[in-house]
Amino acid sequence: MIRISSEAIDPCALRDALFDDAAGAYCSFEGWIRNVNEGQSVMRLEYEVYEPLSITEGEKILAEAAAKFPHLHAHCVHRSGLLEIGDCAVWVGVSSPHRDEAFQACRYIIDAVKFRLPIWKKEFYTNGDSGWVNCERCAQHGHAPPNSG
Amino acid sequence: MTSETKAITVRYFAMFREHAGVSEETISIAAETAADVFEATRDKHGSAEPLAHCKVAINDQMADWEAVVNEGDTVLLFPPVAGG
Numbered sequence: 001m002i003r004i005s006s007e008a009i010d011p012c013a014l015r016d017a018l019f020d021d022a023a024g025a026y027c028s029f030e031g032w033i034r035n036v037n038e039g040q041s042v043m044r045l046e047y048e049v050y051e052p053l054s055i056t057e058g059e060k061i062l063a064e065a066a067a068k069f070p071h072l073h074a075h076c077v078h079r080s081g082l083l084e085i086g087d088c089a090v091w092v093g094v095s096s097p098h099r100d101e102a103f104q105a106c107r108y109i110i111d112a113v114k115f116r117l118p119i120w121k122k123e124f125y126t127n128g129d130s131g132w133v134n135c136e137r138c139a140q141h142g143h144a145p146p147n148s149g
Numbered sequence: 150m151t152s153e154t155k156a157i158t159v160r161y162f163a164m165f166r167e168h169a170g171v172s173e174e175t176i177s178i179a180a181e182t183a184a185d186v187f188e189a190t191r192d193k194h195g196s197a198e199p200l201a202h203c204k205v206a207i208n209d210q211m212a213d214w215e216a217v218v219n220e221g222d223t224v225l226l227f228p229p230v231a232g233g
Contacts, residue, residue, distance in 0.1 A: 031233045047232075048162065048163050050162060050225070050227070052209055053206055053209060053211065053225075057211065078232060078233075089233060090232065090233045110233060113232050113233060114230075114231070114232045114233040115230065115232075116230070117230060117232045118162065118204070118206075118225075118227050118230055119230055119231065119232035119233075120162065120163035120164070120228065120230060120231055121231045121232075122163070132163055132164045132228070132231070133231040134202070134228070134229030134230070134231050
């Protein structure tokens with residue numbers, strides 16, 4: 001399940017929904033709003049989400065993860081709207097029989113979410129400026145996006 | 150090769166919307182592909198983002214830049230994404 005939320009993310013409730021008697025491992029990732037980016041002091045951040053395609057593309061990513069890692073349960077929630085420093089912007093959680101698959105699946109999902117969902121973030125800096133962020137620099141730094149197929 | 154003029158609705162997001170000054174417009178364009186629409190609107194609105202960094206959807210389906218556009222289609226132009 002993938003969901004876009006304009007409300008605060010509650011990781012504990014999301015984690016509980018992944019309990020499964022057959023699961024020996026749980027792994028999660030939380031993306032938080034930090035107060036600095038590329039040397040600029042960040043005050044807050046706004047996420048613009050095109051929800052219809054974020055949902056369909058997100059469901060594809062979770063289906064790909066389920067195909068790669070059998071017996072996986074996976075959820076993802078992404079925030080929209082204005083967020084403050086320290087807020088949780090994205091949460092990914094998985095449970096699976098073993099830890100290796102849990103780590104790998106969680107990494108696969110968050111990497112794909114960052115590169116494939118039509119979501120944009122605008123940073124508002126303490127000096128009054130603002131700017132759109134993009135992930136192309138992630139690719140330039142060698143963190144290649146996962147294959148979409 | 151010349152293409153016939155088609156009415157295409159273009160939707161802009163994030164920085165593209167700010168460059169265009171509108172979130173959506175319908176244009177008449179001699180376009181064969183989604184890439185043609187991207188280039189025409191880039192020239193019109195002055196965006197500098199390379200096509201390879203952007204994504205496109207046609208009628209709410211993710212598409213390739215070489216996908217053919219038809220009269221009445223809605224083309225969604227996505228600047229570089231940054232979720233998470």
